[in-house]
Amino acid sequence: QKEVEQDPGPLSVPEGAIVSLNCTYSNSAFQYFMWYRQYSRKGPELLMYTYSSGNKEDGRFTAQVDKSSKYISLFIRDSQPSDSATYLCAMTDDKIIFGKGTRLHILP
């Protein structure tokens, strides 16, 4: 079992829909949880990060962490075509481990 599991998709949704992206993990030592966004042929860029359990909101994006279930989520409200990218979850207890990434397509 990999330390971080993430459905690779692709996930296609119509513009304006709410998008839900998820990861599960096995290492209970992880304390920081992050979401990165990667556009085609570019390096990943940090979107949001949270410490321990709870929610964090930034504009149209909300990150949730449930440490008891070892489950993290990213919600995108009012999705836009410009949100089309690969979204990678990441987590760390010192080294930073990434999920495989979910390819998201927002259809105009």
Place this chain on the structure above:
Amino acid sequence: DARVTQTPRHKVTEMGQEVTMRCQPILGHNTVFWYRQTMMQGLELLAYFRNRAPLDDSGMPKDRFSAEMPDATLATLKIQPSEPRDSAVYFCASGLVMDRELFFGEGSRLTVL
């Protein structure tokens, strides 16, 4: 505009050849990571350094891969000999130990024939 710089951006080589990839981290960053990205495996951690000291290279095939930081402005990843299964995009990323944000380079796309 501070950024991580990776060279070469693209490399095509034949099996058995040596490949060296270089990374210039953002000035002042004390942590450097090397990742490899493929469709099948996603973004895999190969090695990482803090203050130029290697902390973990368990993700690297030890017999053919080596990673070093000869100074604070240069990190290198070497493959010798290269194999077709090494074909991937190799990313370098840097950050500060107290900050969880990693800044990635554009990647080095390696094709081994």
